Amino acid sequence: MKIYTTLLVLLLTISINAQDKYFTKSGNVSFFSYTLVEDIKADNNQVLSIIDAKNGEIVIKILMRSFQFKKALMQENYIESHKYPKAIFKGTINNFETLDEIKETEIIGKLTIRGIEKEVIIKTNIERQKNKISLKGDFSVKVSDFDIKIPAVVSKNISRTIKISFDLNYKPYKS
Amino acid sequence: MKFKIFISTLILLVVIVMFLLKIYKPQTQVGINKTEPKFRVSTEELITYFNLDEELGDKKFSNKILQVKGIIADISTIKGKSIITLKEESNKASVICHLKPKEQNKLLKYKKNNLIVIKGKCTGFLLDVMMINCVIID
Numbered sequence: 001m002k003i004y005t006t007l008l009v010l011l012l013t014i015s016i017n018a019q020d021k022y023f024t025k026s027g028n029v030s031f032f033s034y035t036l037v038e039d040i041k042a043d044n045n046q047v048l049s050i051i052d053a054k055n056g057e058i059v060i061k062i063l064m065r066s067f068q069f070k071k072a073l074m075q076e077n078y079i080e081s082h083k084y085p086k087a088i089f090k091g092t093i094n095n096f097e098t099l100d101e102i103k104e105t106e107i108i109g110k111l112t113i114r115g116i117e118k119e120v121i122i123k124t125n126i127e128r129q130k131n132k133i134s135l136k137g138d139f140s141v142k143v144s145d146f147d148i149k150i151p152a153v154v155s156k157n158i159s160r161t162i163k164i165s166f167d168l169n170y171k172p173y174k175s
Numbered sequence: 176m177k178f179k180i181f182i183s184t185l186i187l188l189v190v191i192v193m194f195l196l197k198i199y200k201p202q203t204q205v206g207i208n209k210t211e212p213k214f215r216v217s218t219e220e221l222i223t224y225f226n227l228d229e230e231l232g233d234k235k236f237s238n239k240i241l242q243v244k245g246i247i248a249d250i251s252t253i254k255g256k257s258i259i260t261l262k263e264e265s266n267k268a269s270v271i272c273h274l275k276p277k278e279q280n281k282l283l284k285y286k287k288n289n290l291i292v293i294k295g296k297c298t299g300f301l302l303d304v305m306m307i308n309c310v311i312i313d
Binding site for chain 2: 025026028045046048061063065066068081082085086
């Protein structure tokens with residue numbers, strides 16, 4: 001009987017404490033282009049993302065115009081943000097339920113830039129605590145995969161492979 | 176000979192342009208303080224516009240310098256940078272303003288529920304209207 005009561009109390013405690021959704025409105029995503037001629041770096045600190053803790057599903061929404069370049073003049077618009085104002089990622093964090101403390105895992109999903117969707121697998125460091133989730137990592141994308149056309153004039157200044165880094169810190173979503 | 180002069184002039188011009196580009200900063204990044212806002216709106220007006228038609232709101236306000244007046248719902252700091260959230264009671268959405276680093280001092284005069292006027296560049300709408308490079312207008 002005692003065991004039964006203890007189990008019940010434990011279950012209740014877990015269900016009360018269990019957070020369904022985690023979110024951030026100030027996530028960081030940066031991109032880097034390295035060439036012999038020039039390094040280009042841009043930061044975005046207005047990234048919106050939500051994780052569903054029940055199944056590890058994750059959505060990340062990025063406003064292209066929120067990227068701020070180290071060098072002001074770099075704010076060229078090869079992304080055509082007036083036509084494609086947002087980049088979106090929808091996917092699942094692998095093994096999310098079994099993750100404890102600090103671990104490494106993968107996020108598998110679809111990245112959409114300029115209306116073009118591409119399957120990606122992103123390695124990430126994940127730190128999971130009661131009221132906090134942190135995702136940190138980086139991956140590379142080919143400019144050509146998203147049909148981004150670089151004019152010949154600046155061809156040597158922009159790398160064909162762009163490194164994207166992310167640093168997202170989530171807290172529980174209270175609706 | 177003529178060709179040599181031509182090439183030398185061209186190289187000189189390129190060097191001069193590169194030099195000028197390095198020292199001259201474009202207005203959107205440095206001149207926010209001096210730039211006239213394209214629109215002056217209240218928090219309510221801005222959010223309502225985007226809520227009614229996000230695409231239209233994007234066309235009208237995104238990438239433009241706006242001056243927004245509203246009540247401070249929250250002041251927070253991330254990585255040493257200040258973020259002010261303007262919100263109206265009736266709205267779930269808010270206007271989230273990322274301040275320029277130099278505005279930290281001005282921000283000390285303000286706290287939650289104060290009325291404030293902020294000028295900055297609108298970058299679009301996610302769950303809220305987003306603004307960057309914001310300065311506080313006294």
